[in-house]
Amino acid sequence: MLLTINIWKGDVVAESDIMVSIQHLSKSFGETEVLRDVNVDVKRGEVVVVLGPSGSGKSTMLRCINLLEKPTGGHIYIEGEEITGANTNVDKLREHVGMVFQQFNLFPHLTAKKNVMLAQRKVLKRSAQEAERIAIEQLGRVGLADRADFLPSQLSGGQQQRVAIARALAMDPHVMLFDEATSALDPELVRGVLDVMRSLAEAGMTMVVVTHEMGFAREVADRVIFMEGGVIVEEGTPTEVFDHPKHNRTKDFLGHIK
Amino acid sequence: MKRDFLRKIGGYVFAVVFIVAGWWLTAIVLNSPALPTPAETIRVLAGNVDVLVPYFWTSAYRVVVSLLVGTLLAVPIAQVCAHSRTLDALFAPVLYLLYPIPKVVLLPILLVLLGLADAPKIVLISLTVFFQVLVAVRDAVRAVPESAELAVRALGGSAWDEYRHVALPSTLPAVFTSLRIGVGTAIAVLFIAEAMAGSTGLGYFIMQSWSMVNYPRMFAGIIAMALLGVVLYAVFDLLERSLARWR
Ligand SMILES: Nc1ncnc2c1ncn2[C@@H]1O[C@H](COP(=O)(O)OP(=O)(O)OP(=O)(O)O)[C@@H](O)[C@H]1O
Numbered sequence: 001m002l003l004t005i006n007i008w009k010g011d012v013v014a015e016s017d018i019m020v021s022i023q024h025l026s027k028s029f030g031e032t033e034v035l036r037d038v039n040v041d042v043k044r045g046e047v048v049v050v051l052g053p054s055g056s057g058k059s060t061m062l063r064c065i066n067l068l069e070k071p072t073g074g075h076i077y078i079e080g081e082e083i084t085g086a087n088t089n090v091d092k093l094r095e096h097v098g099m100v101f102q103q104f105n106l107f108p109h110l111t112a113k114k115n116v117m118l119a120q121r122k123v124l125k126r127s128a129q130e131a132e133r134i135a136i137e138q139l140g141r142v143g144l145a146d147r148a149d150f151l152p153s154q155l156s157g158g159q160q161q162r163v164a165i166a167r168a169l170a171m172d173p174h175v176m177l178f179d180e181a182t183s184a185l186d187p188e189l190v191r192g193v194l195d196v197m198r199s200l201a202e203a204g205m206t207m208v209v210v211t212h213e214m215g216f217a218r219e220v221a222d223r224v225i226f227m228e229g230g231v232i233v234e235e236g237t238p239t240e241v242f243d244h245p246k247h248n249r250t251k252d253f254l255g256h257i258k
Numbered sequence: 259m260k261r262d263f264l265r266k267i268g269g270y271v272f273a274v275v276f277i278v279a280g281w282w283l284t285a286i287v288l289n290s291p292a293l294p295t296p297a298e299t300i301r302v303l304a305g306n307v308d309v310l311v312p313y314f315w316t317s318a319y320r321v322v323v324s325l326l327v328g329t330l331l332a333v334p335i336a337q338v339c340a341h342s343r344t345l346d347a348l349f350a351p352v353l354y355l356l357y358p359i360p361k362v363v364l365l366p367i368l369l370v371l372l373g374l375a376d377a378p379k380i381v382l383i384s385l386t387v388f389f390q391v392l393v394a395v396r397d398a399v400r401a402v403p404e405s406a407e408l409a410v411r412a413l414g415g416s417a418w419d420e421y422r423h424v425a426l427p428s429t430l431p432a433v434f435t436s437l438r439i440g441v442g443t444a445i446a447v448l449f450i451a452e453a454m455a456g457s458t459g460l461g462y463f464i465m466q467s468w469s470m471v472n473y474p475r476m477f478a479g480i481i482a483m484a485l486l487g488v489v490l491y492a493v494f495d496l497l498e499r500s501l502a503r504w505r
């Protein structure tokens with residue numbers, strides 16, 4: 001079916017299957033070049049895990065995808081639309097790209113439910129009723145239906161991070177970016193957050209995940225990208241990258257991690 | 259909930275009984291006109307209310323205005339300092355040197371420059387409050403992770419949303435904590451300023467009664483000043499709790 005359409009309309013349909021396309025992306029902070037000629041295509045429903053040592057530019061790459069950082073060169077397309085052009089509607093773009101950080105960054109004075117409702121109300125202009133319904137639905141999805149009325153300070157780190165995920169999901173993102181979402185958590189709390197991310201992946205969410213959790217990468221990733229010094233050194237399926245790395249730098253890195 | 263409340267009230271009742279009993283005992287043991295017993299004090303307070311009230315309001319007005327002025331100046335400057343590395347690099351050493359100076363030593367200068375009425379007192383107390391709030395708020399803003407702002411923007415929020423929903427709720431508790439802690443210093447500075455110059459306010463009332471050897475009247479003034487401190491402390495404590503429930 002897809003093939004026939006492909007023959008018919010050529011590249012157009014093939015591209016619509018690509019959720020995020022990063023082409024020749026470069027980024028400098030003043031004199032320091034942090035990303036150099038990065039090329040990544042993320043297909044709809046694909047889970048891409050990004051690995052790399054500290055300072056390799058993983059966060060910067062993620063932040064370029066929703067323009068939290070402005071690229072200094074190259075092009076980024078989301079669902080076929082260029083976001084690096086002069087007249088990108090940044091607000092519209094951010095509605096479709098959800099992001100979760102290492103720090104949970106919940107609004108400290110609002111309950112879990114209100115945290116999930118706020119941006120729905122302010123940014124998407126949803127009614128209070130609808131926002132609440134969706135908040136409860138998303139909190140249920142991350143296993144926190146019974147914590148809806150708790151303040152962040154009454155939740156564990158892992159629970160707070162799951163609220164942060166629910167908050168991002170409530171905006172109906174087409175792609176989710178995770179920047180070391182479990183790095184600030186105590187080891188026993190990592191599991192719950194990874195489980196939520198795994199179930200998201202299974203539900204078909206397109207995801208770009210920066211993580212040091214090799215088990216997660218191996219099991220959940222469709223593709224693994226290894227970055228160092230602002231360039232992509234190696235990429236492939238988890239088996240290719242973990243079991244048969246081609247580059248010495250990848251081998252070194254995986255050796256260190258193990 | 260109700261039990262907690264009762265326990266709290268019980269605690270305060272006990273505290274009052276404890277303090278009054280201690281005071282009574284001390285007064286009896288010392289047996290000095292400088293420290294009247296609680297009963298005597300209440301009698302004198304009741305007798306002097308009419309005289310005391312204007313002095314009380316003058317002092318209250320000065321300290322409240324100063325707390326407001328100091329805070330309103332400190333909060334925006336603290337936010338700017340915490341957000342701009344360049345400004346903070348310029349300002350931090352200045353702050354470091356000025357913060358520990360007891361501002362009250364500037365009183366004589368202010369008296370020369372601003373006269374004997376409200377102005378020098380308000381400036382002096384504002385200055386004291388300003389530094390306390392500035393340091394507290396700057397540190398509170400710094401404690402907000404850098405990604406908090408990014409998280410708000412990633413959700414489609416603006417810089418104002420970040421301020422309104424992250425910076426403000428994260429720093430407001432610090433404002434009230436520093437004010438609550440600062441009340442004691444503010445009243446102390448007020449007392450010194452009023453005692454040294456002018457003929458208004460509780461500080462003047464106390465020292466004037468002292469020089470007239472009217473100890474009960476002096477003590478009534480002291481009680482009034484203590485009351486001012488307790489009331490302000492309680493107000494900030496309440497604000498801190500109601501606005502900062504989430505901590
Ligand atoms: N705002 C900035 N100004 C200047 N340099 C920056 C800025 N942000 C990042 N950098 C630099 O860019 C490089 C890449 O940073 P980035 O945060 O993307 O790395 P990372 O791979 O996410 O590292 P980590 O694993 O430690 O999070 C680092 O050398 C960092 O110092």
Ligand SMILES: [Mg+2]
Pocket residue numbers: 058059060179180
């Ligand atoms: Mg990073």
